[in-house]
Amino acid sequence: MLFENAIVGPIHSRRLGSSLGVNLLPLKHKYCSYDCIYCECGWNRESEQGVLEYATPGELSELLERRLRQLVEQGIGVDSFTFAGNGEPTLYPDFPAAVDMVISLRDRYFPQAVTTVLTNATQLVRPEIFDAVMKLDNPVLKLDAGTSAMRCLINRPSMPGDGRPQGCSWDELLDRLRAFGNHGIVQTLLFDGTSDGQVVSNILPDEFGAYVELLKSIRPKYVMLYSLDRATPEKSLRKLSVDELEVHADVIRREGIEVKVYG
Ligand code: SF4
Numbered sequence: 001m002l003f004e005n006a007i008v009g010p011i012h013s014r015r016l017g018s019s020l021g022v023n024l025l026p027l028k029h030k031y032c033s034y035d036c037i038y039c040e041c042g043w044n045r046e047s048e049q050g051v052l053e054y055a056t057p058g059e060l061s062e063l064l065e066r067r068l069r070q071l072v073e074q075g076i077g078v079d080s081f082t083f084a085g086n087g088e089p090t091l092y093p094d095f096p097a098a099v100d101m102v103i104s105l106r107d108r109y110f111p112q113a114v115t116t117v118l119t120n121a122t123q124l125v126r127p128e129i130f131d132a133v134m135k136l137d138n139p140v141l142k143l144d145a146g147t148s149a150m151r152c153l154i155n156r157p158s159m160p161g162d163g164r165p166q167g168c169s170w171d172e173l174l175d176r177l178r179a180f181g182n183h184g185i186v187q188t189l190l191f192d193g194t195s196d197g198q199v200v201s202n203i204l205p206d207e208f209g210a211y212v213e214l215l216k217s218i219r220p221k222y223v224m225l226y227s228l229d230r231a232t233p234e235k236s237l238r239k240l241s242v243d244e245l246e247v248h249a250d251v252i253r254r255e256g257i258e259v260k261v262y263g
Helices: 057-074 095-109 127-134 148-155 170-183 205-218 242-253
Strands: 007-013 017-022 080-083 114-119 138-142 185-189 191-195 198-201 222-226 237-239 259-262
Touching (some): 007 057, 127 170, 148 170, 148 198, 170 205, 205 242, 222 242, 242 259
Parallel strands (some): 017 080, 080 114, 114 138, 138 185
């Protein structure tokens, strides 16, 4: 499912309440430094053609302000201004300016709302992106694995020279997540399954144990555990029940880290 508008909603979100989406990336086109086997936008290769055209921060500001005026007139509330959409929002060429623009409009129209980004965290190695994400109330940072090998199987990160937007190494990712510390919210999609005949699962005991050790070193504000919600490009993945999520959440909670479960 690809977003066809720059401003989406507000829609009701399991995690964020009434969420007004800001999709910074080209419409009808996925653009990401990962290619997760569960990605709701589909595989990158199905989408990587054509010229990438972005709206400018000024154009986005006009679109967003027009929508906000409508919402105020209609008496519709917003709980979260959420950067999300067709891929990785921090790959937008002027992400810091977009953050400042959204914070400014939030302050003017819905000052009680929070600002949120759903990010795979691979661009946090760029200081200007780290600083911009730090300004947001809810930086939701993806961590799906306990080991570099499982990250490769689940998130399928881009490699130097493969023509995809570049991300960062496993060690760099962990370093940046630790630097975020308790301002960051770690989000993890738990599942198990297979891909190309290989087991791909972040709930294998060793894998989950390594992941919990990483959380202990990151000490995030809290952890969001969630399960598959929509169709995935890899078909042989199993959605965990809420009970299974809660069993895993309790392991993390025993380390003194708050967990919220979204089944
Ligand atoms: S990081 Fe998000 S947008 Fe990118 S491939 Fe993974 S799920 Fe899709």
